[in-house]
Amino acid sequence: xxxxxxxxxxxxxxxxxxxxxxxxxxxxxxxxxxxxxxxxxxxxxxxxxxxxxxxxxxxxxxxxxxxxxxxxxxxxxxxxxxxxxxxxxxxxxxxxxxxxxxxxxxxxxxxxxx
Amino acid sequence: xxxxxxxxxxxxxxxxxxxxxxxxxxxxxxxxxxxxxxxxxxxxxxxxxxxxxxxxxxxxxxxxxxxxxxxxxxxxxxxxxxxxxxxxxxxxxxxxxxxxxxxxxxxxxxxx
Numbered sequence: 005x006x007x008x009x010x011x012x013x014x015x016x017x018x019x020x021x022x023x024x025x026x027x028x029x030x031x032x033x034x035x036x037x038x039x040x041x042x043x044x045x046x047x048x049x050x051x052x053x054x055x056x057x058x059x060x061x062x063x064x065x066x067x068x069x070x071x072x073x074x075x076x077x078x079x080x081x082x083x084x085x086x087x088x089x090x091x092x093x094x095x096x097x098x099x100x101x102x103x104x105x106x107x108x109x110x111x112x113x114x115x116x117x118x
Numbered sequence: 119x120x121x122x123x124x125x126x127x128x129x130x131x132x133x134x135x136x137x138x139x140x141x142x143x144x145x146x147x148x149x150x151x152x153x154x155x156x157x158x159x160x161x162x163x164x165x166x167x168x169x170x171x172x173x174x175x176x177x178x179x180x181x182x183x184x185x186x187x188x189x190x191x192x193x194x195x196x197x198x199x200x201x202x203x204x205x206x207x208x209x210x211x212x213x214x215x216x217x218x219x220x221x222x223x224x225x226x227x228x229x230x
Contacts, residue, residue: 008161044126046206046220047162062217094161107218109161 005030008110010095016116017085025080025113027095035100036078037062037107038070040091047094053078054100085117121145124207124221133230137194141207141221144188148209148219151183153192156204156223165205166192197228 011026029036038050049062053072067089069081078097082089093113098105124141131137139153149170154162166181168174168190174181180193190209194201207221 044222046122046124046222047208047218048220049217052217096161106164106167109163111161112159 007031008095008097008108010093010110010113012113013111014114016118017082018118019086021085022081022083023085023115024082025093025095025115026077027079027110028077029095029097029108030076031097031099031108032075033097033099033108034075035098035105036072037096037098038068038078038080039094039096040064040089041094041112042091050080050093085115087117089115090117091115120222121219122207122209122221125224126222128225128227130227130229131197133197133199133228135197135228137197137201137226137228139192139194139205139207139224139226141190141209142188143190143209143219145209145211145219146185146188147211147213149212150210151181151190152208152218153179153181154206154208154220156206158203162206199228199230202227 008029034055037052039047048064051070053059056075071079095110096107098107122143152167153165155165156162171183171185178195182191204223204225206223208218
């Protein structure tokens with residue numbers, strides 16, 4: 005099992021460009037999450053999907069959109085990238101049955117917006 | 119003020135030392151407390167989780183929660199160079215719909 009995979013691993017964008025970060029999991033998990041990690045800020049939840057067909061905002065959703073394409077895949081889109089969105093983005097998944105479900109993280113995407 | 123405060127370090131210890139990592143928090147509704155380990159350029163992985171107050175032990179790792187002081191700790195006994203990583207605390211409350219609040223992480227280096 006690959007677990008949680010993310011593409012691309014690295015990306016450099018210019019201000020105003022758009023891009024989609026892809027995430028897939030092969031653990032048959034119901035819930036999926038997108039986080040960003042910035043120095044001194046810890047991980048902050050951008051959006052999550054409790055189950056296929058549903059998405060909800062997290063702590064820092066502004067400037068992002070998400071799509072739960074199917075049970076396996078959860079994408080994060082930046083429509084018009086800004087330098088403030090320079091960060092490391094992590095996707096995670098969990099079985100979703102209880103609040104204490106273990107979240108399994110992908111390896112991350114390092115995004116730089118110039 | 120952040121909801122969860124964690125000393126970022128860096129913390130360097132010799133191999134075999136006992137390591138103490140700590141977080142404080144302000145939200146009294148938090149009931150679930152977790153420690154994640156993150157190796158350089160990798161995603162976080164769950165080490166331990168505890169519910170409410172008390173201790174939990176798993177091998178060389180012990181997690182402690184003191185809800186009265188809003189303080190949680192992770193102890194690592196007989197530390198190894200392979201323990202070198204960033205340690206993140208995380209916590210949640212029953213009403214948060216699976217949202218975890220993370221500390222900023224403490225970077226630990228165990229020197230051989």
